[in-house]
Amino acid sequence: MVGCGAIARWHLKAIDRATTRTDVTAVVDVVPGRAEALASVTGAQPYADVAKALADDAFDAALVMVPHDRHEVVATAVLGAGRHLLLEKPMAPTLEACERVLAAAQRAGTVFMVAENAQYWPEVVMTQQLVEQGAIGEVLTARSWHCAPPMAEFYEGDDPWRLSAAATGGGIAIDTGSHWIRPLRMWLGEITEVVAVTGRVIPAMEGESLCRALCRFDSGVVASFDAVLSPGPAAPVAPFQLTGTRGEIVVEHGQVLLYDGTEPRGVVAGGGNYFMSYDAQIADFEAAVLDGVAPAASARHALGELRAALAMYRSARTGRWEQVW
Secondary structure (H helix, E strand, O other): OEOOOHHHHHHHHHHHHHOOOOOOOEEEOOOOOHHHHHHHHHOOEEEOOHHHHHHOOOOOEEEEOOOHHHHHHHHHHHHHOOOEEEEEOOOOOOHHHHHHHHHHHHHHOOOEEEEOHHHHOHHHHHHHHHHHOOOOOOEEEEEEEEEEOOOHHHHOOOOOHHHOHHHHOOOOOOOOOHHHHHHHHHHHOOEEEEEEEEEOOOOOOOOOOEEEEEEEEOOOOEEEEEEEEOOOOOOOOOOEEEEEOOEEEEEOOOEEEEEOOOOOOOEEEEEOOOOHHHHHHHHHHHHHHHHOOOOOOOOHHHHHHHHHHHHHHHHHHHOOOEEOO
């Protein structure tokens, strides 16, 4: 585990819940005391530098959770040493850096996954199945909505790197927003162009803390995307809604509601929760490494969220629709 901040705890719980053949053997962090704190929980060897852990042959596969601007240097070091890699999203803040990481992965010939856990979000996967089954007919439009106050464990403390535009590569769209872009891609296909506005509603945050966009997909469908770090309390609005020619699907927090005319209040098609996505993700990585099973999505597929976010940034500057490339 390279990077022992808040997200490392979320991943560690998933490892404990969902894997049977994976042991945490090394924990790495440049912040004094943070690796030692996670080592005390896992029994792993703490390191202040990933190079030393590699030199000691302390692990077979790395879960890298460092700030975005450090992804390329750490990922290429891990891959260059012939280790498997699960890299937190985005792969890197720029497409050029991503291509260098992908080239390193090709040379290594090891398993390389990008940790976009929305790919495994139970309610999102269930919605994908309903769409593919034609439960609401042809999809006409969709809505993706995320609004919540910034979580203290990610935006406060001794090292709140998400407040830095240089460290993140932007703001909410390139970071948290990817979890709300991936589901739209799973249901509607690839995004071809966007028009967006951004804003800074969290003064301490250098990048945008508000992004509102319309996204056009290769199918011709137009969907809305909203990601907001709210400075005050926020209502529990359903994160996703899809409208089709024969009904609607509403993804609430914990359940999927199908409105197909059989029940005015909707039919509960199933349920789950966001944290289960981390369990399925780490289980997929374990199976890829140990059993040679192809992951649910390739690492290159993760470039879709980055391309969309970068196009949103271009649109916010130009005030026009921008192509996603």
